[in-house]
Amino acid sequence: MSIANTFDKGLKLLELFTYERTSLTLREVSEMSGLSKPTALRLLNTLEVNGYLTRDKGKAYCLGLKFLELGNFVAERLDVRAAALPHMDQLLFMVDQAVNLVIRDGLDAVYIEKRETAHPVRMYTRVGRRAPLYSGACPRALIAFLPEKEREDLIDKLTIEPYMETTPKDKAELRERIAQERAQGYTFSRGELHDGTAALGVPIRDYTRRVVASLSISGPQSSFVEDKHPYFLKALQKAAADISADLGYTRGRG
Amino acid sequence: MSIANTFDKGLKLLELFTYERTSLTLREVSEMSGLSKPTALRLLNTLEVNGYLTRDKGKAYCLGLKFLELGNFVAERLDVRAAALPHMDQLLFMVDQAVNLVIRDGLDAVYIEKRETAHPVRMYTRVGRRAPLYSGACPRALIAFLPEKEREDLIDKLTIEPYMETTPKDKAELRERIAQERAQGYTFSRGELHDGTAALGVPIRDYTRRVVASLSISGPQSSFVEDKHPYFLKALQKAAADISADLGYTRGRG
DNA sequence: CTCTCCATTTCATCATGTGAAATCACGTGC
DNA sequence: GCACGTGATTTCACATGATGAAATGGAGAG
Numbered sequence: 001m002s003i004a005n006t007f008d009k010g011l012k013l014l015e016l017f018t019y020e021r022t023s024l025t026l027r028e029v030s031e032m033s034g035l036s037k038p039t040a041l042r043l044l045n046t047l048e049v050n051g052y053l054t055r056d057k058g059k060a061y062c063l064g065l066k067f068l069e070l071g072n073f074v075a076e077r078l079d080v081r082a083a084a085l086p087h088m089d090q091l092l093f094m095v096d097q098a099v100n101l102v103i104r105d106g107l108d109a110v111y112i113e114k115r116e117t118a119h120p121v122r123m124y125t126r127v128g129r130r131a132p133l134y135s136g137a138c139p140r141a142l143i144a145f146l147p148e149k150e151r152e153d154l155i156d157k158l159t160i161e162p163y164m165e166t167t168p169k170d171k172a173e174l175r176e177r178i179a180q181e182r183a184q185g186y187t188f189s190r191g192e193l194h195d196g197t198a199a200l201g202v203p204i205r206d207y208t209r210r211v212v213a214s215l216s217i218s219g220p221q222s223s224f225v226e227d228k229h230p231y232f233l234k235a236l237q238k239a240a241a242d243i244s245a246d247l248g249y250t251r252g253r254g
Numbered sequence: 255m256s257i258a259n260t261f262d263k264g265l266k267l268l269e270l271f272t273y274e275r276t277s278l279t280l281r282e283v284s285e286m287s288g289l290s291k292p293t294a295l296r297l298l299n300t301l302e303v304n305g306y307l308t309r310d311k312g313k314a315y316c317l318g319l320k321f322l323e324l325g326n327f328v329a330e331r332l333d334v335r336a337a338a339l340p341h342m343d344q345l346l347f348m349v350d351q352a353v354n355l356v357i358r359d360g361l362d363a364v365y366i367e368k369r370e371t372a373h374p375v376r377m378y379t380r381v382g383r384r385a386p387l388y389s390g391a392c393p394r395a396l397i398a399f400l401p402e403k404e405r406e407d408l409i410d411k412l413t414i415e416p417y418m419e420t421t422p423k424d425k426a427e428l429r430e431r432i433a434q435e436r437a438q439g440y441t442f443s444r445g446e447l448h449d450g451t452a453a454l455g456v457p458i459r460d461y462t463r464r465v466v467a468s469l470s471i472s473g474p475q476s477s478f479v480e481d482k483h484p485y486f487l488k489a490l491q492k493a494a495a496d497i498s499a500d501l502g503y504t505r506g507r508g
Numbered sequence: 509c510t511c512t513c514c515a516t517t518t519c520a521t522c523a524t525g526t527g528a529a530a531t532c533a534c535g536t537g538c
Numbered sequence: 539g540c541a542c543g544t545g546a547t548t549t550c551a552c553a554t555g556a557t558g559a560a561a562t563g564g565a566g567a568g
Binding site for chain 4: 005025026027037038041059068
């Protein structure tokens with residue numbers, strides 16, 4: 001597979017912009033990318049002309065509004081997301097905790113939608129964010145409820161890195177954890193993606209009965225107390241069932 | 255200003271994907287772009303390797319999840335948006351009509367956030383969508399409430415194209431319309447962006463007292479009946495005032 | 509099994525990207 | 539108001555990397 005060198009270099013520049021580093025000057029881009037200033041400039045110019053970058057009052061570049069547009073095309077293409085949105089709003093209203101929707105992309109889980117409480121303490125899960133499949137209630141719900149063969153094939157391909165205290169630390173522990181979660185019908189995590197947060201996750205299925213996404217509610221452990229779990233879980237499962245139904249999933253056989 | 259030719263060609267390929275055309279084959283890309291197949295392929299490969307494109311079950315390319323991620327970085331950077339979100343949710347709850355948030359980018363209005371009703375009849379405003387500043391209640395609120403000098407400078411630069419029946423058809427009409435809207439404190443449109451829809455818009459200001467965004471509610475004209483306007487308007491103005499206050503706007507002088 | 513339609517690879521040609529160094533532009537201190 | 543410094547931009551000679559016609563590969567239909 002051959003790729004276009006210059007094009008590749010240019011695209012890589014976009015990776016320099018992160019949630020924390022929202023704007024970069026030519027010098028910074030040049031230094032961070034290892035490209036000479038003229039080269040970096042030409043590439044940045046090209047991005048700017050095409051609307052992928054804008055410049056703030058100074059001369060610093062930031063990601064342009066075009067990404068909003070294209071990001072939205074992607075979002076709108078995702079059927080699960082469209083089906084889930086109203087139910088996520090409803091769920092947020094009922095539990096007053098952050099609500100997340102995740103799909104699988106290769107060996108990653110990708111957050112494709114979220115709804116947040118207006119509380120001062122926010123969960124900061126971002127749309128587009130990636131996480132390992134084994135870490136966190138929502139990601140893990142994507143593998144836990146797959147048919148055995150697929151599930152094992154997937155776990156085989158994973159590389160498990162110790163992530164947080166409470167994250168499964170090897171495949172044996174992951175399998176054990178998943179087996180239990182499968183038995184109880186939902187996934188649970190404490191502090192697997194961020195310290196001090198907890199989450200409950202359940203799968204979403206479409207008309208083929210395959211798990212196509214997972215839905216979770218998460219919040220700071222302080223507000224996520226044990227005795228609320230049954231209520232949370234009920235609301236969560238109801239929402240997931242409604243979304244699945246909207247996607248044509250039927251419970252019975254055949 | 256020099257740009258990188260190959261990079262530019264590659265970026266232009268992304269423009270081929272629209273809301274309607276969500277997936278394209280190599281042949282289509284090659285034909286639509288005028289590039290030879292090998293060239294198109296190399297560019298597409300490059301985009302794919304970097305996560306900007308994925309391929310569906312067939313061989314067709316679609317925009318990748320990376321755009322979700324980058325689109326979200328952009329969204330999170332927009333302070334108005336963060337401030338507006340909770341109030342938009344609240345407003346949606348109160349009026350049960352689509353709620354839109356728009357900022358100005360050059361001579362365009364850009365929709366940066368929306369909240370929609372669960373009704374079967376939806377407004378299809380998309381995040382990232384651009385509209386001319388003179389067309390629609392929300393865009394027009396962005397110019398209507400600017401200080402005179404800025405407003406006139408901006409109107410001078412506009413090119414007014416007949417858009418819809420009810421859209422101002424020249425600058426004179428636009429000025430007249432704006433003057434009236436400014437006097438009444440809000441903008442109103444019927445069928446300016448889509449047939450059969452109506453909208454009410456108001457400005458949002460930050461601590462510098464400049465108009466930084468506008469907020470609107472919109473819906474099918476059938477549900478947007480005259481006698482609800484006072485209620486809609488009150489809720490809308492309250493939400494906009496709250497958002498402005500969150501951005502440090504103070505009403506009094508000095 | 510063959511035909512056909514695309515996707516993909518090859519390769520000789522030459523357009524384009526490249527970076528060191530020169531220049532420009534703007535802000536800051538004296 | 540002038541000199542200095544920092545960082546953005548332009549120049550230009552060179553060679554790397556892009557290009558497309560044509561050949562090859564591969565998957566699905568008849």
